[in-house]
Amino acid sequence: MPAPLSPAGVIAAVRDGRAMPDGALAAFAAGLATGEVGDAQAGAFAMAVLLRGLGPAGRVALTEGMRDSGRLLRWDLPGPVIDKHSTGGIGDCVSLVLAPLLAAAGAFVPMISGRGLGHSGGTLDKLEAIPGWQAELDPAAFARIVRAEGAAIVAASPDIAPADRRLYAIRDVTGTVESIDLITASILSKKLAAGLGGLVLDVKAGSGAFMKTRAEAEALARALMETAVGAGCPTVALLTGMEEPLAPALGNALEVAEAMAVLEGGPGPLREVTLALGAEALVLAGLAASP
Known part of the structure; x- marks a missing residue:
């Protein structure tokens, strides 16, 4: 199993348009929440995404990772939410x-x-x-x-x-x-x-x-x-x-x-x-x- 990508590895992969292993963007999002990803790395990531894009699968992975970086609400209600x-x-x-x-x-x-x-x-x-x-x-x-x-x-x-x-x-x-x-x-x-x-x-x-x-x-x-x-x-x-x-x-x-x-x-x-x-x-x- 390949080693998980570091924040710098994620940034380089986005910059170069390369595919990333499952969980890489979720780990990057978790690092944003905890501070493991520094401000310079967060800025470089944002610019790489702006210039190269993530593609549909990457968008879903980043969204899910950012969603899961904190508390998720659960509802038990007598109707649709x-x-x-x-x-x-x-x-x-x-x-x-x-x-x-x-x-x-x-x-x-x-x-x-x-x-x-x-x-x-x-x-x-x-x-x-x-x-x-x-x-x-x-x-x-x-x-x-x-x-x-x-x-x-x-x-x-x-x-x-x-x-x-x-x-x-x-x-x-x-x-x-x-x-x-x-x-x-x-x-x-x-x-x-x-x-x-x-x-x-x-x-x-x-x-x-x-x-x-x-x-x-x-x-x-x-x-x-x-x-x-x-x-x-x-x-x-x-x-x-x-x-x-x-x-x-x-x-x-x-x-x-x-x-x-x-x-x-x-x-x-x-x-x-x-x-x-x-x-x-x-x-x-x-x-x-x-x-």
């Missing part, structure tokens, strides 16, 4: 509408969300506009609320995918944020650590999105969907437009109000996108026969 992820855009407060809708339809939604990148707030930023709302919950409280209410939206605890936390910071200072392989592993490692039975992806394209063109968005959507399925999570991806804001009023508190207006029956693009994603999620969960 599903979630949604959006690549973000202007006025995108879909999660605030979709999570309670899915819960009302019989699903359980343990939504681990993030903060904003760039000029728009993330789901947690929006919710923190509500006085007294807390993003940080201990695991027992998170599980209790999901069971009782059907949904909870929280920040990732430090022991969820710690390899991603480390690599994300490195990518930010090494000019490697744009790598589809690293974007895919970052998004999915946290989502899959939540113990999901199904995932629906909202991949946005347009001037207000991270991916500006439909071709770029489609490439990311395929990478995300194929990697999630390869890691054992049934997944559907929708491409949605971000050439104009999704909500008619922008800003964290204003978007909470817009989400409430849609929950009370209001019309508009936010409602349409939410219902399209929700329909796909319910099919994945086995709660509906077709969209």
Whole structure:
């Protein structure tokens, strides 16, 4: 049996486009979490992945390794466990509408969300506009609320995918944020650590999105969907437009109000996108026969 690759060996293999033995990327992800992989090695790895890519199998292996670098959530609930992820855009407060809708339809939604990148707030930023709302919950409280209410939206605890936390910071200072392989592993490692039975992806394209063109968005959507399925999570991806804001009023508190207006029956693009994603999620969960 060949000796396991060192961190430098993994970096060289990615740089040269060579195949790696099973477990090499998982070991590298574990080293990111423990600190065995140094900052210089993490930066070199990120740049090698950006320039050469990992390929479909490598994406799955890295994603699974980053998922398994920390605690995995397990659920014993009287219904399917599903979630949604959006690549973000202007006025995108879909999660605030979709999570309670899915819960009302019989699903359980343990939504681990993030903060904003760039000029728009993330789901947690929006919710923190509500006085007294807390993003940080201990695991027992998170599980209790999901069971009782059907949904909870929280920040990732430090022991969820710690390899991603480390690599994300490195990518930010090494000019490697744009790598589809690293974007895919970052998004999915946290989502899959939540113990999901199904995932629906909202991949946005347009001037207000991270991916500006439909071709770029489609490439990311395929990478995300194929990697999630390869890691054992049934997944559907929708491409949605971000050439104009999704909500008619922008800003964290204003978007909470817009989400409430849609929950009370209001019309508009936010409602349409939410219902399209929700329909796909319910099919994945086995709660509906077709969209």
